[in-house]
Amino acid sequence: MTALPSQHTPLSAVPTRAEYLPFCRPALGEEEISEVVDTLRSNWITTGPKTKRFEADFAAYLGSPGALALNSCTAALHTALATLGVGPGDEVITTPITFAASANVIEHVGARPVLVDVEPDTLNIDPAAIEAAITPRTKAILPVHFAGHPAELDVIWEIAARKGLEVVEDAAHALPAKFKGRLIGSGRNPVAFSFYATKNLTTAEGGMLTGEPEFLARARIRSLHGMSGDAWRRYGRGGSWRYDVLCPGFKYNMTDIQAALGLWQLRKLARLQQRRREVVAAYQRAFADHPALEIPVERQTVEHAWHLYVLRLRLDALDIGRDQFIEELATRNIGTSVHFIPIHIHPYYRDKYGYVPDDFPAAHGSFCRMLSLPLHPLLSDQDVADVIEAVLDVVRTHRR
Ligand SMILES: Cc1ncc(COP(=O)(O)O)c(C=O)c1O
Numbered sequence: 259m260t261a262l263p264s265q266h267t268p269l270s271a272v273p274t275r276a277e278y279l280p281f282c283r284p285a286l287g288e289e290e291i292s293e294v295v296d297t298l299r300s301n302w303i304t305t306g307p308k309t310k311r312f313e314a315d316f317a318a319y320l321g322s323p324g325a326l327a328l329n330s331c332t333a334a335l336h337t338a339l340a341t342l343g344v345g346p347g348d349e350v351i352t353t354p355i356t357f358a359a360s361a362n363v364i365e366h367v368g369a370r371p372v373l374v375d376v377e378p379d380t381l382n383i384d385p386a387a388i389e390a391a392i393t394p395r396t397k398a399i400l401p402v403h404f405a406g407h408p409a410e411l412d413v414i415w416e417i418a419a420r421k422g423l424e425v426v427e428d429a430a431h432a433l434p435a436k437f438k439g440r441l442i443g444s445g446r447n448p449v450a451f452s453f454y455a456t457k458n459l460t461t462a463e464g465g466m467l468t469g470e471p472e473f474l475a476r477a478r479i480r481s482l483h484g485m486s487g488d489a490w491r492r493y494g495r496g497g498s499w500r501y502d503v504l505c506p507g508f509k510y511n512m513t514d515i516q517a518a519l520g521l522w523q524l525r526k527l528a529r530l531q532q533r534r535r536e537v538v539a540a541y542q543r544a545f546a547d548h549p550a551l552e553i554p555v556e557r558q559t560v561e562h563a564w565h566l567y568v569l570r571l572r573l574d575a576l577d578i579g580r581d582q583f584i585e586e587l588a589t590r591n592i593g594t595s596v597h598f599i600p601i602h603i604h605p606y607y608r609d610k611y612g613y614v615p616d617d618f619p620a621a622h623g624s625f626c627r628m629l630s631l632p633l634h635p636l637l638s639d640q641d642v643a644d645v646i647e648a649v650l651d652v653v654r655t656h657r658r
Contacts, residue, residue, distance in 0.1 A: 331452030333510035403432035406563030
């Protein structure tokens with residue numbers, strides 16, 4: 259343990275650890291490496307048998323009616339909105355506390371992203387604010403399960419059913435998460451997952467769209483140039499060179515190299531999640547009831563996927579702000595991040611829609627005092643102890 263400093267310590271304080279602890283590392287093993295090599299040696303490297311198997315395994319894991327593997331969550335969200343026919347003149351209600359992709363895809367289809375504020379505890383979209391933002395142009399609601407904590411789906415579904423709206427879930431963080439005992443992605447509506455390098459399951463880049471099979475069949479065509487047959491069917495034995503272009507589709511298919519990673523990551527997911535939960539439990543124990551820290555919540559009704567551990571600072575208890583807190587942790591060799599810079603303060607959205615930061619006070623107020631601590635399955639007990647010690651040391655040094 260580092261001794262308690264009596265005075266404010268300068269930024270160059272003794273590092274908590276000798277080696278820099280990066281914010282994230284992918285938890286890939288020899289199985290993934292061998293499966294990728296096997297794919298490379300198989301002579302079939304793009305969408306093929308491993309992608310099909312990954313789709314089937316993923317759907318079985320979640321109990322989804324169907325699954326479509328794509329090259330990102332962004333691709334899955336874009337394909338879902340386009341397949342639903344969301345377009346110019348339509349509005350889609352979403353949250354400012356998300357990655358740019360959730361709003362960008364709404365712009366891509368020519369619709370308007372309508373942002374509404376978040377709940378102060380989960381930082382998920384506030385259902386009451388959704389209700390207030392609905393207009394005759396509203397076509398869909400796009401909730402994001404922030405950090406892996408499911409949004410209030412029952413209320414969102416009740417509103418959607420009453421108003422005749424689609425629900426497209428951004429589940430980039432929510433594998434595996436449960437709302438009232440049901441796994442996110444096990445329903446019939448479109449749900450988009452991310453397999454980006456930092457995610458709970460990674461294929462380096464990749465995504466999955468789950469939902470109803472008839473919808474996914476149309477989404478599959480749209481995701482690959484609008485073509486009636488994919489390459490596996492064209493170039494495989496007995497395949498035909500003929501195809502029809504049915505719509506001006508995208509080029510969003512997953513490759514078998516990515517799927518090779520996904521097949522093993524999925525088999526390991528329960529074990530990887532167990533380690534995430536252990537890390538979270540240690541953080542929660544260390545930071546609970548601390549006057550300068552606000553820990554993340556897990557409501558009784560959900561099972562959190564714990565993609566991110568988002569700590570909020572009580573700035574009135576500290577003599578530094580969030581940005582300097584992050585620098586202090588970096589000096590102590592701890593990598594962190596911020597999730598997210600709210601959509602409405604990014605120049606494109608701010609200028610196009612005339613937003614000011616306080617349009618969404620819960621979102622912006624939290625942004626100013628949030629940081630994400632390292633959370634991944636490869637963290638050792640010593641790594642976790644170092645993060646805790648570094649956070650508490652910064653707090654001790656900078657208590658008001
Ligand atoms: C909430 C959210 N939605 C969508 C995405 C986009 O995912 P991808 O990088 O797989 O396109 C991300 C990526 O980090 C995200 O955090």
